[in-house]
Amino acid sequence: MKAVINASVLIVLGKLGYLGLLKQLFDKLVIAKSVFEEVREKEVLMEINNLVDAGFAQVAETSKRELLEVLSFSLGKGEAETIALTLDIKVGNALLDDLRARKMARRMGVKVTGTLGVLKALINRESIQEKPEDLCKKLIGEDFWIEKELCIKILRDP
Numbered sequence: 001m002k003a004v005i006n007a008s009v010l011i012v013l014g015k016l017g018y019l020g021l022l023k024q025l026f027d028k029l030v031i032a033k034s035v036f037e038e039v040r041e042k043e044v045l046m047e048i049n050n051l052v053d054a055g056f057a058q059v060a061e062t063s064k065r066e067l068l069e070v071l072s073f074s075l076g077k078g079e080a081e082t083i084a085l086t087l088d089i090k091v092g093n094a095l096l097d098d099l100r101a102r103k104m105a106r107r108m109g110v111k112v113t114g115t116l117g118v119l120k121a122l123i124n125r126e127s128i129q130e131k132p133e134d135l136c137k138k139l140i141g142e143d144f145w146i147e148k149e150l151c152i153k154i155l156r157d158p
Helices: 006-014 019-025 031-038 045-053 064-071 077-088 099-107 115-124 131-141 148-156
Strands: 002-005 026-030 057-060 091-093
Touching: 002 077, 006 019, 006 077, 006 115, 006 131, 019 045, 019 064, 019 115, 026 031, 026 045, 026 077, 031 045, 031 057, 031 077, 045 057, 064 077, 077 091, 077 099, 115 131, 115 148, 131 148
Parallel strands: 002 026, 002 091, 026 057
Antiparallel strands: none
16 A cells, blocks of 8 residues: 655654654555655655665655645645645555644545554554653654643554
């Protein structure tokens, strides 16, 4: 299964050192061109480039320009193109954290998973050995907006 990934998920997983583990959950990652531009100046760029060079990730542009324009009225450029590209290439999943973008994507029939959902799936596969408490502390330390107790509950629940 392929997934189209947005900047926030790329950045947080990269900073935590778990970006490469996405190979255990997906066959291929697609990064919208606007998202790639957004992460160009981030410290995780080298890791993203390694995934592209290895053939696991690819940078793509949506052909659904009108949809992108409409979505851009209420969403950031990266979120808008992530959703448009997901619909354009008929990928199974969009990896998004922004609440407004998640709601919009779901209304359009797109399956959405966020950073916590990805981390939970990796925990369930026993790919991540960190305790939820430690992982949540790291997430919050990386400016991930969530209450620590809620984060722990999400990562612990079966």
